[in-house]
Amino acid sequence: MKREITFAQAINEAMAEEMRRDPSVFLMGEDVGVFGGVFGVSEGLLAEFGEERVRDTPISEAAIVGAGLGAALVGMRPIVEIMFADFVTVAMDQVVNQVAKARYMSGGKARVPLTIRIANGAPGAAAAQHSQSPEAWFMNVPGLKIAIPSTPADAKGLLKTAIRGDDPVLFFEHKMLYSRAGSAPEGEYLIPFGRAAVRREGEDATIIAIGGPVNAALSAAEQLARQSVSVEVIDPRTLVPLDLDALIASVRKTGRAVIVHEAHRRAGPGAEIAALLAEKAIDYLEAPILRVAAANVPIPYNPDLERFVLPTAEDIVEAVMKLIRYEI
Amino acid sequence: MTSLKHHPLDQLLAFYRLMVTIREFELRAAGERKAGLVPGFLHACVGQEATAVGACAALNAEDVITSTHRGHGHLIAKGGDPRFMMAELAGKTSGYCGGKGGSLHLADFDLGVLGANGIVAGGIPMAVGAGLAFQMRREPRVALAFFGDGAVNEGAFHEAANLAGLWKLPVIFFCENNLYGEGTPQHKQAPIRDLSLRAAGYGFPGVIVDGNDVVAVYEITLDAVERARKGDGPTFIEAKTYRQRGHYEGDPMIYRTEEEMAYWRARDPILGFRKRLEEEMEVEPAALDAVDAEVKALLDEAVQFAIHSPAPRPEAALEGVYADDHGGRVF
Numbered sequence: 334m335k336r337e338i339t340f341a342q343a344i345n346e347a348m349a350e351e352m353r354r355d356p357s358v359f360l361m362g363e364d365v366g367v368f369g370g371v372f373g374v375s376e377g378l379l380a381e382f383g384e385e386r387v388r389d390t391p392i393s394e395a396a397i398v399g400a401g402l403g404a405a406l407v408g409m410r411p412i413v414e415i416m417f418a419d420f421v422t423v424a425m426d427q428v429v430n431q432v433a434k435a436r437y438m439s440g441g442k443a444r445v446p447l448t449i450r451i452a453n454g455a456p457g458a459a460a461a462q463h464s465q466s467p468e469a470w471f472m473n474v475p476g477l478k479i480a481i482p483s484t485p486a487d488a489k490g491l492l493k494t495a496i497r498g499d500d501p502v503l504f505f506e507h508k509m510l511y512s513r514a515g516s517a518p519e520g521e522y523l524i525p526f527g528r529a530a531v532r533r534e535g536e537d538a539t540i541i542a543i544g545g546p547v548n549a550a551l552s553a554a555e556q557l558a559r560q561s562v563s564v565e566v567i568d569p570r571t572l573v574p575l576d577l578d579a580l581i582a583s584v585r586k587t588g589r590a591v592i593v594h595e596a597h598r599r600a601g602p603g604a605e606i607a608a609l610l611a612e613k614a615i616d617y618l619e620a621p622i623l624r625v626a627a628a629n630v631p632i633p634y635n636p637d638l639e640r641f642v643l644p645t646a647e648d649i650v651e652a653v654m655k656l657i658r659y660e661i
Numbered sequence: 662m663t664s665l666k667h668h669p670l671d672q673l674l675a676f677y678r679l680m681v682t683i684r685e686f687e688l689r690a691a692g693e694r695k696a697g698l699v700p701g702f703l704h705a706c707v708g709q710e711a712t713a714v715g716a717c718a719a720l721n722a723e724d725v726i727t728s729t730h731r732g733h734g735h736l737i738a739k740g741g742d743p744r745f746m747m748a749e750l751a752g753k754t755s756g757y758c759g760g761k762g763g764s765l766h767l768a769d770f771d772l773g774v775l776g777a778n779g780i781v782a783g784g785i786p787m788a789v790g791a792g793l794a795f796q797m798r799r800e801p802r803v804a805l806a807f808f809g810d811g812a813v814n815e816g817a818f819h820e821a822a823n824l825a826g827l828w829k830l831p832v833i834f835f836c837e838n839n840l841y842g843e844g845t846p847q848h849k850q851a852p853i854r855d856l857s858l859r860a861a862g863y864g865f866p867g868v869i870v871d872g873n874d875v876v877a878v879y880e881i882t883l884d885a886v887e888r889a890r891k892g893d894g895p896t897f898i899e900a901k902t903y904r905q906r907g908h909y910e911g912d913p914m915i916y917r918t919e920e921e922m923a924y925w926r927a928r929d930p931i932l933g934f935r936k937r938l939e940e941e942m943e944v945e946p947a948a949l950d951a952v953d954a955e956v957k958a959l960l961d962e963a964v965q966f967a968i969h970s971p972a973p974r975p976e977a978a979l980e981g982v983y984a985d986d987h988g989g990r991v992f
Contacts, residue, residue, distance in 0.1 A: 359797065385797055386797075390824065391820075391823055391824060391827065393820040393823060393824060394820075395786060395816060395817045395820045395821075396786050396789065396817075396820035396821050396823065396824040398786070399785070399786020399787055399789065399790060399817065399820075399821060400786050400787075400789045400790035400793055400821070400824060401790060402786070402787050402790055403727075403775065403786065403787035403788060403789060403790020403791040403792075403793070403794070403804070404790040404791065404793050404794040404797075405790070406770070406775050406787065406790070406791065407725065407775075407790075407791045407794045407795070408794065409794045409797070411790075423816075426780055426783055426817065427783075427786060427817070430779070430780050430783060431778075431780070431783055431784075431786075431787065434766075435776065436981060436982065436983070436984070437761055437981050437982050438758060438761060438762040438766035438768070438776070439757075439758050439761075439762060439766065439768040439770070439776065440756070440757065440758035440759030440760070440761045440762065440981055441759065441761075441980060441981025442758070442768065442769075442770055443768065443770065443776075444984060445984075475982055475992075476982055476983070478983070478991065498984070498985060499984035499985065500983045500984050500985060525987075526987060527987040527988075527990045527991075573991055574986075574987040574990035574991040575990065576990070577990070
């Protein structure tokens with residue numbers, strides 16, 4: 334049975350189901366309780382689970398993440414929320430030096446079942462400190478796992494997997510996805526990490542799209558289809574672990590790859606994926622690997638400037654066509 | 662000064678033994694670093710043995726601590742085995758962390774030691790989180806965060822103390838004020854001398870104790886533990902002490918005077934306690950000499966254990982990053 338739910342509802346359901354299932358799961362963050370989350374993601378959880386398990390915290394990101402880690406080390410399964418991805422910088426020591434490394438530094442003994450939910454992406458005219466997509470920063474930090482769903486169904490299944498796992502997970506939720514609806518299975522299901530989803534099959538080029546811009550990639554694929562260009566759209570769903578096999582299989586079929594994300598172009602997730610494809614799949618490529626990403630400038634406030642900086646479906650179409658026309 | 666007579670002699674002798682063990686461990690580790698067995702950084706807690714021993718004696722086995730870069734004493738006081746510690750310092754597989762952590766990351770979750778830490782104040786939020794878990798599960802356990810005087814100027818301390826005060830968590834903020842943050846004196850790092858004043862801003866008591874008096878430290882920590890277990894929330898304990906060696910082994914210590922160091926050596930926590938055991942409790946010097954000899958033998962064994970333990974296979978570097986590595990796809 335399928336039904337339509339929004340991305341925010343999907344995350345809400347995942348948290349509620351896991352909290353019902355396991356008393357060690359709890360949620361804390363800024364305005365997650367009475368307010369229901371600044372994007373409404375935790376609406377109703379306070380009423381069902383009470384103040385002890387749905388905890389409004391001070392505006393205090395280092396304490397939120399660090400306390401989540403401490404609770405995890407003594408047997409809880411905390412979900413902590415970073416209201417805007419930009420604010421994770423305040424908790425950077427906790428994420429990078431403590432959470433990510435606790436297990437390794439202890440010789441593999443620490444268990445860190447901590448899920449850090451982070452709202453990323455540009456919601457429109459939010460400017461440079463409320464719009465960032467910093468997922469690639471953390472790809473460079475061994476010890477973390479990174480999930481970045483693009484559909485309600487994936488958000489639910491991946492979040493449940495994150496909560497049940499024994500490793501720390503950064504779970505990126507693009508703000509512009511929260512109100513988008515999509516079909517999702519009824520009831521209990523999990524989606525494993527490290528399995529990419531083929532959003533659309535195609536023959537001529539592969540678009541590897543990450544998080545929020547998956548929708549722009551699908552719209553670009555639709556436009557390209559009208560020009561008789563058949564595009565495959567792949568959503569990795571998790572960046573660590575990364576389903577490289579699926580990406581290679583697609584590139585092997587199409588011979589062309591465009592990587593799309595809202596993180597800045599320089600050293601964004603696409604840089605790593607392009608390097609991996611260059612290492613492992615260069616024989617299949619008929620054209621260079623292109624990236625469509627946010628320009629290497631802070632995200633501007635003015636909506637026209639913002640649109641100019643962020644990747645659009647038109648940018649993706651243009652990139653694919655460049656590859657289609659490319660001749661060695 | 663607190664009276665020793667209120668305490669069973671066995672317990673006082675256990676304090677003495679633990680303090681001597683910590684001292685001997687530090688001196689042997691420093692020696693083995695020079696000798697080449699220990700490859701990495703060492704931050705010795707010589708002079709601060711009374712804080713570790715007094716504080717941990719007030720805890721139960723199921724209570725937890727977070728520690729610091731100067732953490733050998735904390736681990737020994739919480740029941741750590743000098744063999745596994747020395748082996749870890751040597752980077753051996755038999756070490757507490759399999760040679761992956763070294764001195765700065767010693768941890769033993771079975772003993773409730775959530776970890777030493779390479780980041781000043783880095784472990785304090787962790788202790789608050791452990792306290793939160795205990796409170797949520799209605800467990801009568803407490804979390805004690807050790808940190809130095811330098812840590813109270815870090816944001817992580819402030820955020821953690823605020824949260825613990827707000828939620829009345831069973832957490833003890835144990836500040837070892839050894840008068841130096843690395844090479845800069847405490848008075849050049851904060852505008853106050855009594856760091857326990859900070860506690861007022863977080864809504865819980867701040868108390869000061871002579872950090873070189875193990876019994877005083879024990880008693881004041883017991884009060885804080887009792888308060889935490891009752892649900893009355895955190896306490897900030899400031900133990901005034903002194904770091905007798907450098908910030909790290911090899912520190913040229915150009916930033917302090919010989920007079921100052923001599924002043925504090927005269928207030929050495931172990932020598933002072935030994936004298937009191939002899940005078941107030943009429944312990945025979947020979948009995949204490951015997952403890953010293955037993956500890957030396959224990960540390961001989963620890964060093965031999967470290968020397969003769971196998972080094973890890975190079976490939977072991979790739980293990981233990983994740984609980985589930987998804988068939989290697991996380992790398």
